[in-house]
Amino acid sequence: MNDEIKHRMTRRLNGWDYCQRAIYMITITLADRSHEWLGKLILAKNGEAQHYLASDGTARSRGAVAAHYCAAIPATSGGAYIEPTPYGEAVIEALMEMPRLFPQVEIIEKQLMPEHFHFIIFVHEPLPKPLGALIRGFKAGVAKRWKILAKKGEAPSAFPAWAEGFQDTILFRDGQLKAMIAYLRDNPRRLAEKRAVPDLFRRVARIALPLDGGRMTGHFEAIGNRHLLARPLHQVQCSRRFFAYRRIPKAGGGLKIARDAAGEPIAASTSPEYGERLADALAAAAHGAVIISPCISDGERQIAREALKRNLPLVTLQNKGFARLHKPVGRYFDACAEGRLLLMAPAAWPYTPQEKPMTRFDATALNRLCQWLVGEDALDINYHGMKPANIDQLAKVAAQVEK
Numbered sequence: 001m002n003d004e005i006k007h008r009m010t011r012r013l014n015g016w017d018y019c020q021r022a023i024y025m026i027t028i029t030l031a032d033r034s035h036e037w038l039g040k041l042i043l044a045k046n047g048e049a050q051h052y053l054a055s056d057g058t059a060r061s062r063g064a065v066a067a068h069y070c071a072a073i074p075a076t077s078g079g080a081y082i083e084p085t086p087y088g089e090a091v092i093e094a095l096m097e098m099p100r101l102f103p104q105v106e107i108i109e110k111q112l113m114p115e116h117f118h119f120i121i122f123v124h125e126p127l128p129k130p131l132g133a134l135i136r137g138f139k140a141g142v143a144k145r146w147k148i149l150a151k152k153g154e155a156p157s158a159f160p161a162w163a164e165g166f167q168d169t170i171l172f173r174d175g176q177l178k179a180m181i182a183y184l185r186d187n188p189r190r191l192a193e194k195r196a197v198p199d200l201f202r203r204v205a206r207i208a209l210p211l212d213g214g215r216m217t218g219h220f221e222a223i224g225n226r227h228l229l230a231r232p233l234h235q236v237q238c239s240r241r242f243f244a245y246r247r248i249p250k251a252g253g254g255l256k257i258a259r260d261a262a263g264e265p266i267a268a269s270t271s272p273e274y275g276e277r278l279a280d281a282l283a284a285a286a287h288g289a290v291i292i293s294p295c296i297s298d299g300e301r302q303i304a305r306e307a308l309k310r311n312l313p314l315v316t317l318q319n320k321g322f323a324r325l326h327k328p329v330g331r332y333f334d335a336c337a338e339g340r341l342l343l344m345a346p347a348a349w350p351y352t353p354q355e356k357p358m359t360r361f362d363a364t365a366l367n368r369l370c371q372w373l374v375g376e377d378a379l380d381i382n383y384h385g386m387k388p389a390n391i392d393q394l395a396k397v398a399a400q401v402e403k
Contacts, residue, residue: 030116
């Protein structure tokens, strides 16, 4: 029987004591994310604050917003920042009150967004109650402040409802805190990028694509630049024997990929065959081809990473769909904004909030779909004794293929 699905905002790390000393990055969202309840996106242009989108108020000076909000607008923000609404003011004030109510907590960084809020805290001593109780208290504190404003006639009568729960990221490795802070500070710039090129970030729930030279039509979910599929495609396939990441135990059981201080995965083994496949992919991209990969093996994922590092176009397939508000992260975000990336998933494999293990059947279907998307220049792949008809059937079911 399937386990009950736990959505991202209510999932917690198995085996982790949420009272213990740790650094957490927390994200909470409003239940209604269709309005800019908490803040307005602002772009600074020629030294002056300007509203990037229509706003119902006059923009304060950049310095005034910075002094009130975060002391300095980060240089990495690209001139984009968030001007708090009265709702947002209440959120910030409640957060700044947290260390007084919970002396075990230190605030490291915060970033208000139009309909959600990020902050990083350091729990330097064990909490009397789990972290969830602290977050519930924070949300209640925001609502209390808003009620006071409402009684004075300075605000509407109700604060917009919070979505259930919160999302947490726990710091485990060197360099992760720097990455967390950079992520928060870069959020306004990324929002401006998304709004400047919305088509490149819009999730398309179902697109029809020609397969196997146009002999069939398959259906996919997609995010990114779909025009990349009109260019020549170079398929990547790399055996697990050719490249492997180093893995270490993770909290709650199981293994995870080891990373260095910069967040880059650490290789445990690399073979000449991997080097050949990487060189072939880079050479093809240099001559105008788009790299397409199911990113199944460590070697295939590493080649995709190398392509992104070199600002090369990339198409990836994955074994589940995308959340309604899915947003690429890291290099994938910038590649998406620049039109160098297309993320796809077969239409029959919907999004699930938990991890979906890559089965042999999934991998087989993704490899065949890559072959059909590439067409006559597709790789020959050894499917280790599986019958071609069975391989085709797995791919057809996944992509809901029509003749």
